Amino acid sequence: MGELWELFLIFARMGAFTFGGGYAMLPIIQKEIVEKKKWATDEEVMDYYAIGQCTPGIIAVNVATFMGFKRKGIIGAIVATLGMVFPSLVIITTIAVFFQHFEDYVVVQRAFSGIRIVVVVLILQTIIKLWKQSIKNWVGIGLFALSFVVIAFTKLSPIYVIVLSCIIGIMVMGKKEVAQQ
Amino acid sequence: MIYLLLFVEFFKIGLFSIGGGLATLPFLYHLADTYGWITSEELLDMIAVAESTPGPIGINTATFVGYRTAGPLGGIIATLGTVTPSIIIIVLIAYYFMKFSEHPKVRAGFNGVRPAVVGLIAAAGYEVVKISLLNTEHFVDTLDLLNVINYKAVALFAAMMFICYRFKKHPIVYIVIGGLIGILVGPF
Structure with missing residues (x-):
């Protein structure tokens, strides 16, 4: 019971402080799950994102479900997901009841403009950290560049990028790993 | 039975929208057209709210539409509908992933995928850079x-x-x- 409650609270904290989509959640995951709890490594978190991106559903929810399952099986998956969505339910219902045109309030716009800048800082630091761990050769740099350019400047689905890089990984890096052994 | 209908419709959204919260938008427009639960203007408003509040955007919009349609319980049901497919699908995948994650081919595949994931994160960061x-x-x-x-x-x-x-x-x-x-x- 204790650990399930902990799982719920951690993901509720993420739900309450993630502004701007699934990837903005990463810095908090790194702090809470990887550094503090050591429930997963950075590599594993990246794998969950890759899978969460290619499977149906909302990425943040998919990643939460994955981690919950890894920790405590099916119950863990459900508890982590409920934790993730709980703050949204409370906050959005409150706004829907009490505020009209919430996004037009000056204080909201101001707070949000500051938060967005912090989100850029946090995402940049996450990228630097993950870069060190996952990009070890020119193939990796190429895959990073390909993925960034395709997603930032075209309307192609990220799924193609993930599938293609998986195939390249098996063809190129698989051989290398065998050769190194 | 409005609650059942909400659950089913948002279950479909959770099942068919691949790749993040904004991927749910076309489905929400379809809902607005089909059932008249919300107007397109209200939907635009909701998206603005969903983007300026914490939490996954897809969940925020589900809660909002559910609430507008059938009150607080409607919000809860729509949200549960959205996440149920994720729970089923991810649990199945996670089960097999943990079994096979040490297989050399799987490891090689993910060694290729990880740099691409960093690229995806960078692209998400670039979007925020553009607006901020x-x-x-x-x-x-x-x-x-x-x-x-x-x-x-x-x-x-x-x-x-x-x-x-x-x-x-x-x-x-x-x-x-x-x-x-x-x-x-x-x-x-």
Whole structure:
């Protein structure tokens, strides 16, 4: 019971402080799950994102479900997901009841403009950290560049990028790993 | 039975929208057209709220539409509908992933995927950079190269970058600080 409650609270904290989509959640995951709890490594978190991106559903929810399952099986998956969505339910219902045109309030716009800048800082630091761990050769740099350019400047689905890089990984890096052994 | 219908419709959204919250939008427009639960204008409003509140965007919009349609319980049901397919599908995948994650081919595949994931994160970051540090719209309208950079925002960015490196506090601390600075001296 204790650990399930902990799982719920951690993901509720993420739900309450993630502004701007699934990837903005990463810095908090790194702090809470990887550094503090050591429930997963950075590599594993990246794998969950890759899978969460290619499977149906909302990425943040998919990643939460994955981690919950890894920790405590099916119950863990459900508890982590409920934790993730709980703050949204409370906050959005409150706004829907009490505020009209919430996004037009000056204080909201101001707070949000500051938060967005912090989100850029946090995402940049996450990228630097993950870069060190996952990009070890020119193939990796190429895959990073390909993925960034395709997603930032075209309307192609990220799924193609993930599938293609998986195939390249098996063809190129698989051989290398065998050769190194 | 409105609750059952809400659950089924949002279950479908959870099942067929691949790749994040904004991927649910076409489905929401379809809902607006089919059932008249909400108008397209209300939907635009909701998206703006969902993007300026914490939490996954797809969940925020589900809660909002559910609430507008059938009250607080409607919000809960729509949200549960959205996440149920994720729970089923991810549990199945996670089960097999953990079994096969040490297989050399799987490991090689993910060694290729991880750099691509960093690229995806960078692309997500770039989207936020465009709206927070650059005056992209102003530039497109006027081609005014001098003001393409939002200097005030970049100053805060540099200061926060330094503080984050220096102190390594919990990300939530910085998000709260960013919000407070925005309220005090914003908008950026």
